Amino acid sequence: MLTLAQLNGHPEIFHSIQGEGVSQGTPCVFLRLAGCNLACSWCDTAYSWNGSAPVVRLKPGTVAELVLHYPCRRLVLTGGEPLIQQKALPALLRLLPEHDVEMETNGTIMPEDELLERIEQFNVSPKLPHSGNDAARAWKPDILRRLAATEKAWFKFVVACEDDVKAILQLASEAGIPAERILIMPLASTREELNAMRAQTVAWCLRYGLRFSDRLHIAIWGSKKGV
Template sequence: MTARSPSARASASTRPRRRSTTGTRASSSTCCDSSLTTTPDRRLPVAPVAALPARQRLRINEIFYSIQGESTFAGRPCVLVRLTGCQMRCTWCDTEYSFYEGAWMRVDDVIERVLSYDCPLAEVTGGEPLLQPGVHTLMSGLCDQGLEVLLETGGGLDISGVDPRVRRIVDLKCPASGEVSNNHWPNLLDLRATDEVKLVVQDRDDYEWAREAIREHRIDRRCAVHLSPVWDALEPAQLASWVLEDGLPVRVSLQLHKALWGGEARGV
């Protein structure tokens, strides 16, 4: 998240390659099948990306280079990889386009695309990235290349299997999201000091629920905690006032990318 590059979106037809990666690539097949595509010399058929093993492929919504807008990394240049698909339907979701839009890419090609930006920070987000098994291959591969890797997850799935080198940014859904019943509460017991928890607050009821959840589970003693107001629904100053009144040990987190480029912009 320096100046954004409108041409930085992921595309199955344009993938810059600067460094090689060590992940597994699809092997050639010697039998012919209508589901196979052929290489340019038309001799060796290769399986389409969607047919690869689940850990070797990802359905990608977009890849872009921008200014990180949230978390303790806000303000830093970052390459963001947005995966397709989400099992939640939060009422205030601002990335509904990621539910279905996307193209299949090899994990190796995604890693090469990220490395092409020559940026030391990368975030994997969604949608819900943990729905795709290949995300673990991606995150570990980026860590192997020396990048600092962030995972932004909706908090409805188990985070314990994530590479320990990855910094996990975990949502805890408040009531107004419509998804509070789908919080995976055991995640709170798995938090490390390098992780972060984010609660998106729409109104006073959400704030009071968040306050009690933080206190009851002592989340602030485990890692950094962020309260983020729903864009265009709760004034940031109002949320800040509540936090100050209660002396709540959290950060008030604003979506910096929206302040820079507006609430409707994509690829930022």
């Protein structure tokens, strides 16, 4: 069984474009799993893990049918933290053999071998101190190093100030994350916040030779969910 977040009374499975990271702009089907092992203060999907919204438990076959409803063969596993449910994910993915799969993860749980082989792209978002998480829980350099070694992982960092960028470069070096695999994106949950931060974040990218990630879903739909 898989535990999914619910939105407007339905399991949160929807067709949209990828809003962040190296695949941004790409049409995808999103599957939002419930539960997370962290608790970021600025999380824009906290309802998927903080108990403020109902969840639903479905068999992998039922989830696969809902995913196949959409004429799109790129699937994004997101959350919450999808790897909390990694034991149940292979059964789902075996039912979707034609789908290319991305996984959003916070980089604190190592995927097991079958998922490492099956998933084409890991979008890893390690959390900095401004997330409000204890560093010992949120920063797992051994796991990050192993994910980087797969050459399937890209590392997205949310930044609020230039000191965050400097910290990222130091921490990434310690965890063996290549600079060319790092993306930085503004800390923003509204269009107004994104517009205020975007130009400064681009300036940091230019200064430190890093890749910029926009947040297209916020730019287009604001704080609306399920898009």
